[in-house]
Amino acid sequence: MVGLLVALGGNALQRAGGDGSWRESRQQMARVAPVLAEVARQVAPLVITHGNGPQVGVLLRENELAAAEVPARPLDVLGAETQGQIGFLVQTELTRALRRARVARSVLTVVSRTEVRPDDPAFRRPTKPVGRFYTEGEARLLRKEHGWVLVHDVARGGWRRLVPSPRPVRWLEGHAVRELLRAGLGRRWIPIVAGGGGIPVVRRRDGGYDGVEAVIDKDLAAALVARELGLSELAIVTDVRGAAVNFGRSGERWLGEVGREPLARWLAQGEFAEGSMGPKIEAGLEFLRRGGRRFVVTDIPSLPRALRGEAGTRVT
Amino acid sequence: MVGLLVALGGNALQRAGGDGSWRESRQQMARVAPVLAEVARQVAPLVITHGNGPQVGVLLRENELAAAEVPARPLDVLGAETQGQIGFLVQTELTRALRRARVARSVLTVVSRTEVRPDDPAFRRPTKPVGRFYTEGEARLLRKEHGWVLVHDVARGGWRRLVPSPRPVRWLEGHAVRELLRAGLGRRWIPIVAGGGGIPVVRRRDGGYDGVEAVIDKDLAAALVARELGLSELAIVTDVRGAAVNFGRSGERWLGEVGREPLARWLAQGEFAEGSMGPKIEAGLEFLRRGGRRFVVTDIPSLPRALRGEAGTRVT
Numbered sequence: 001m002v003g004l005l006v007a008l009g010g011n012a013l014q015r016a017g018g019d020g021s022w023r024e025s026r027q028q029m030a031r032v033a034p035v036l037a038e039v040a041r042q043v044a045p046l047v048i049t050h051g052n053g054p055q056v057g058v059l060l061r062e063n064e065l066a067a068a069e070v071p072a073r074p075l076d077v078l079g080a081e082t083q084g085q086i087g088f089l090v091q092t093e094l095t096r097a098l099r100r101a102r103v104a105r106s107v108l109t110v111v112s113r114t115e116v117r118p119d120d121p122a123f124r125r126p127t128k129p130v131g132r133f134y135t136e137g138e139a140r141l142l143r144k145e146h147g148w149v150l151v152h153d154v155a156r157g158g159w160r161r162l163v164p165s166p167r168p169v170r171w172l173e174g175h176a177v178r179e180l181l182r183a184g185l186g187r188r189w190i191p192i193v194a195g196g197g198g199i200p201v202v203r204r205r206d207g208g209y210d211g212v213e214a215v216i217d218k219d220l221a222a223a224l225v226a227r228e229l230g231l232s233e234l235a236i237v238t239d240v241r242g243a244a245v246n247f248g249r250s251g252e253r254w255l256g257e258v259g260r261e262p263l264a265r266w267l268a269q270g271e272f273a274e275g276s277m278g279p280k281i282e283a284g285l286e287f288l289r290r291g292g293r294r295f296v297v298t299d300i301p302s303l304p305r306a307l308r309g310e311a312g313t314r315v316t
Numbered sequence: 317m318v319g320l321l322v323a324l325g326g327n328a329l330q331r332a333g334g335d336g337s338w339r340e341s342r343q344q345m346a347r348v349a350p351v352l353a354e355v356a357r358q359v360a361p362l363v364i365t366h367g368n369g370p371q372v373g374v375l376l377r378e379n380e381l382a383a384a385e386v387p388a389r390p391l392d393v394l395g396a397e398t399q400g401q402i403g404f405l406v407q408t409e410l411t412r413a414l415r416r417a418r419v420a421r422s423v424l425t426v427v428s429r430t431e432v433r434p435d436d437p438a439f440r441r442p443t444k445p446v447g448r449f450y451t452e453g454e455a456r457l458l459r460k461e462h463g464w465v466l467v468h469d470v471a472r473g474g475w476r477r478l479v480p481s482p483r484p485v486r487w488l489e490g491h492a493v494r495e496l497l498r499a500g501l502g503r504r505w506i507p508i509v510a511g512g513g514g515i516p517v518v519r520r521r522d523g524g525y526d527g528v529e530a531v532i533d534k535d536l537a538a539a540l541v542a543r544e545l546g547l548s549e550l551a552i553v554t555d556v557r558g559a560a561v562n563f564g565r566s567g568e569r570w571l572g573e574v575g576r577e578p579l580a581r582w583l584a585q586g587e588f589a590e591g592s593m594g595p596k597i598e599a600g601l602e603f604l605r606r607g608g609r610r611f612v613v614t615d616i617p618s619l620p621r622a623l624r625g626e627a628g629t630r631v632t
Contacts, residue, residue: 021387058386059397062378069381070374071337077401081375084400085393087427088515092526099523108492109427111403176424176496176505183499189492199404207415210408 003045003186003231004307006036007222010051011239012300013086020058029089032300033097039304041103045186047177048090049225051218052082052196057130064132075130075163076199076211083111083195090192107190113172113209114198114216114224120166128165128215133158164214168221171198172209174228181229197221219283223292232293235307236280241299242306242313243281245271255313260288263315284315319361319502319547320623322352323538326367327555328616329402336374345405348616349413355620357419361502363493364406365541367534368398368512373446380448391446391479392515392527399427399511406508423506429488429525430514430532430540436482444481444531449474480530484537487514488525490544497545513537535599539608548609551623552596557615558622558629559597561587571629576604579631600631 012032018024040046059078063070087109094107126149134142139150139159150159177191197216201209219236226234245266246252255263264285272278277297284295296303298312306312328348334340356362375394379386403425410423442465450458455466455475466475493507513532517525535552542550561582562568571579580601588594593613600611612619614628622628 019387022389022393062382062386065385066378066381070378071335073338073401077338077404080400080404081397082400084396084398084403084427085389087400088393088396088429088527091427091429092517092524096520096522096524106488106492108489111400111407111425111427113404113407172422173424176422176501179499179501180492180496183495183501185492185495185499201408204412206412208408208412211404 002233003047003181003229004039004043004233004235005047005049005222005226005229005231006039006303007219007234007236008032008048008050008090009236009238010053012237013050013089014054016239020054025089026093029093030096033090033093034101035300035303036094037097037101037103039307040098040105040190041101043307045181045229045231046190047225047229047231048190048192049194049218049222050086050090050192050196052079052086055082055086056196060131074211075213075215076201079196079199080111080211083109083199086195087192094190105188105190107192109192109195110173110177112194112198113201114168114194114221115170115172115209116166116200116202116212116214116216117169118202120164122164122166122214126162126164128163129153129160130163130215131161133160135159165217166200166214168197168216168224171221171225171228172201174225178229194218194221194225217279217283219279220286223283223287223290226287226292227290233296233307234284234287234292234294235296235298235303236284237300237303238277238280238297239299240277241302241311243272243277243297247271247273247277257309257314257316260285260315288315318549319363319497319545320355320359320549320551321363321365321538321542321545321547322355322619323535323550323552324348324364324366324406325552325554326369328553329366329405330370332555336370341405342409345409346412349406349409350417351616351619352410353413353417353419355623356414356421356506357417359623361497361545361547362506363541363545363547364506364508365510365534365538366402366406366508366512368395368402371398371402372512376447390527391529391531392517395512395515396427396527399425399515402511403508410506421504421506423508425508425511426489426493428510428514429517429527430484430510430537431486431488431525432482432516432518432528432530432532433485434518434528436480438480438482438530442478442480444479445469445476446479446531447477449476451475481533482516482530484513484532484540487537487541487544488517490541494545510534510537510541533595533599535595536602539599539603539606542603542608543606549612549623550600550603550608550610551612551614551619552600553616553619554593554596554613555615556593557618557627559588559593559613563587563589563593572627573625573630573632576601576631604631
């Protein structure tokens with residue numbers, strides 16, 4: 001199938017250093033939406049996914065501050081809540097932008113669960129800090145009571161919970177959205193799926209899938225979603241115009257059209273920052289290795305030109 | 317189209333008087349899910365909707381308690397969050413129950429927006445109390461700054477915000493789900509839609525739809541959803557086995573098979589409690605008036621028998 005998956009980074013949804021208000025999120029998305037509407041005029045199917053880091057952090061913080069009155073909810077449940085919240089945000093602003101651009105398409109948010117393997121090595125070595133800081137005594141208690149892994153943050157003088165970041169292996173709702181696209185609905189609908197990488201779930205022996213407290217890399221999840229939908233293109237949208245070698249050093253060079261082999265070599269050499277450009281390049285290469293035709297990484301203003309081959313970093 | 321919409325009341329999702337924990341919500345849903353799986357074995361399409369009263373109350377309370385650190389989010393956004401949360405809850409337990417019952421169907425949650433009219437008289441006369449209690453001074457300020465309507469609760473000695481409860485007129489995602497069912501996907505997928513009555517939105521002149529702070533009656537929304545999907549049956553699941561006349565008084569009589577005319581008369585005579593059985597009967601009658609074939613109101617244990625015509629209150 002032809003078609004494009006656009007993966008929106010956190011900055012598309014919330015302005016860095018802003019006040020974090022809903023009004024500001026809407027303003028930010030109102031700047032992003034016309035670009036997506038322009039893409040929607042030309043590309044079908046078009047599917048959107050997004051990160052949820054800052055948003056799930058806010059929900060966790062609220063849950064912590066309300067601890068005396070309201071029971072804690074697991075991280076996977078908070079992730080599900082951000083899918084509703086951010087899906088609604090994107091729907092609201094993109095619906096408006098589509099009408100203004102006279103593009104007759106609507107926006108549909110599907111709550112998405114992403115299966116991870118219970119024997120993923122990440123579960124033995126949690127790496128992602130989440131939530132508030134604890135005292136050493138609290139940390140000891142949490143370790144004992146909940147089996148949490150906590151790490152001492154020397155600079156900030158406290159202990160913090162670590163959660164694992166397992167690899168996404170299957171998107172449980174993928175089949176339904178694929179059928180929806182096959183039935184020709186991809187010309188009229190733009191699905192928003194796998195927000196925050198999807199709610200992490202593991203399969204149980206009884207055939208059920210239970211949520212697990214983990215963080216799924218949203219770029220790897222995007223590669224999975226694009227593959228499961230059989231889309232030909234993956235565009236990861238971030239806050240820089242593309243990937244660069246010698247980034248921020250002498251000899252810095254922004255990459256335009258680039259081959260898989262040199263890119264894989266630079267990735268292996270550590271040219272792309274961990275937790276930033278690194279996972280995006282990794283996701284893009286995985287997408288291409290498994291049958292994807294084109295991978296683009298760029299920022300929102302450059303997205304339409306990047307899709308025309310005139311901006312951003314492009315790999316085919 | 318044949319097919320059934322099941323509207324789950326709050327009690328199906330959260331035990332009254334419980335601790336409100338996620339574990340408890342799962343246990344409660346784990347009791348409900350096998351019944352739904354049994355229904356799913358026999359009925360297709362099957363669509364599920366649900367209330368969100370207690371859940372949106374919790375999110376609002378957390379948002380209030382975190383006010384010093386985290387900006388307030390509007391009620392419509394909190395509603396969107398509960399759709400993700402509750403959709404995931406129902407998916408988790410229903411997926412398990414379907415596997416156990418060897419019913420080969422999956423569960424899909426669609427974030428749903430419900431259009432209301434900006435000139436709905438409810439906006440001039442808000443009636444639903446939400447959120448914390450305020451002092452008289454705070455109430456005056458909130459009225460002035462945000463245009464809120466507040467009411468003095470004499471018994472509890474404080475002021476409380478009132479939000480409107482406008483009538484649902486259109487479900488924005490209805491078209492996509494209808495097409496999905498038409499494409500034959502209703503045999504394999506069970507959509508969860510319009511949680512909490514849907515996120516209330518109003519249409520703007522530019523063609524966009526903005527969220528509004530309001531509460532949509534989930535039973536009226538259920539009638540709308542069933543109609544938009546062209547389903548033949550609507551089952552409203554609550555905590556009593558059916559509707560009754562002279563409820564709790566001498567001459568109490570539980571209604572089984574009953575005609576539209578006597579039911580409408582009893583409704584007009586105030587036989588069914590406002591905010592409880594009343595809106596359910598109203599929603600059922602509206603569903604039948606607009607082409608629905610059968611309306612059932614009952615509790616979870618009686619649902620399968622009610623659908624066979626052996627329990628609950630049934631109107632054709």
